[in-house]
Amino acid sequence: MSNDSVSKTIIVATLLCLVCSVIVSVAAVSLKPIQKQNKLLDKQKNILAAAGLLSPGVSVKDAFEKVEVKLVNVSEGRFATESELADLGVTDLSLYNQRRAAKTSGINVKLPSDIDTASIHSRAKYAAVYLYRDSNGGLDKIILPIHGYGLWSTLYGFIALENDLNTVAGLGFYEHAETPGLGGEVDNPRWKAQWPGKQVYKEDNSVGLRLKKGGVDASKPQAIYQVDALAGASLTSRGVTNLVQFWMGNDGFGLFLNNIRGEGV
Ligand SMILES: Cc1cc2nc3c(=O)[nH]c(=O)nc-3n(C[C@H](O)[C@H](O)[C@H](O)COP(=O)(O)O)c2cc1C
Numbered sequence: 001m002s003n004d005s006v007s008k009t010i011i012v013a014t015l016l017c018l019v020c021s022v023i024v025s026v027a028a029v030s031l032k033p034i035q036k037q038n039k040l041l042d043k044q045k046n047i048l049a050a051a052g053l054l055s056p057g058v059s060v061k062d063a064f065e066k067v068e069v070k071l072v073n074v075s076e077g078r079f080a081t082e083s084e085l086a087d088l089g090v091t092d093l094s095l096y097n098q099r100r101a102a103k104t105s106g107i108n109v110k111l112p113s114d115i116d117t118a119s120i121h122s123r124a125k126y127a128a129v130y131l132y133r134d135s136n137g138g139l140d141k142i143i144l145p146i147h148g149y150g151l152w153s154t155l156y157g158f159i160a161l162e163n164d165l166n167t168v169a170g171l172g173f174y175e176h177a178e179t180p181g182l183g184g185e186v187d188n189p190r191w192k193a194q195w196p197g198k199q200v201y202k203e204d205n206s207v208g209l210r211l212k213k214g215g216v217d218a219s220k221p222q223a224i225y226q227v228d229a230l231a232g233a234s235l236t237s238r239g240v241t242n243l244v245q246f247w248m249g250n251d252g253f254g255l256f257l258n259n260i261r262g263e264g265v
């Protein structure tokens with residue numbers, strides 16, 4: 001068979017395709033556990049980062065050892081029971097997929113539009129929360145998953161609270177598709193640095209925390225609840241206010257935080 005023949009060209013091309021597809025498949029399958037591990041590590045890093053618990057020289061794995069993952073029944077404002085965990089089939093909480101649960105009937109809660117201020121349509125009945133303990137085993141910080149719609153995308157992140165369950169320890173988004181330089185400034189460390197120390201709840205227990213268009217006036221008493229809105233990104237800013245208010249309110253973690261404030265953890 002001559003090298004220029006049509007049949008030889010087809011045989012060589014087919015063999016090449018076969019060899020390449022085998023290499024790609026083997027690589028995809030064998031790298032899957034590493035990908036899973038890296039995904040988990042990335043999530044742990046985001047949780048620690050939101051709470052300001054990442055420090056140079058300490059690995060994410062070591063820092064996360066002080067974090068306890070718990071599942072919360074959000075609607076009832078309490079930790080999930082063993083039987084609820086068994087019903088969900090959750091044996092390893094680090095693998096609980098809240099995003100999938102939010103779309104799965106039976107374990108999600110549909111949100112009517114008057115309640116759905118974060119524009120998420122439905123939320124998971126159960127949420128994984130993260131308790132960071134001090135050296136005596138007491139609660140130091142709690143880190144809660146939050147998400148909601150901005151202008152172009154759903155922003156996914158975490159808000160961390162100090163052990164008074166009212167003072168913000170930090171906030172960070174790990175996934176969104178807002179415009180870099182506009183809504184994407186939610187990732188700017190200078191903007192994020194404004195969150196620690198802010199208060200979530202007013203004296204009447206309503207959620208005061210919000211972004212303030214035009215900038216926060218530090219001389220005003222309400223400044224303690226306010227963070228500067230993002231310049232030129234009013235819509236993303238409104239989305240961030242809405243999602244924070246939703247998740248801190250009684251349709252989010254409000255009830256749970258109120259309960260554990262009384263009972264302790
Ligand atoms: C290409 C493009 C991308 C934009 N991206 C965002 C964005 O990510 N977030 C946002 O709030 N506004 C974004 N805007 C601006 C909004 O359309 C709107 O003008 C803005 O939110 C108004 O904010 P301001 O009142 O602070 O000026 C974008 C506009 C353009 C043209």
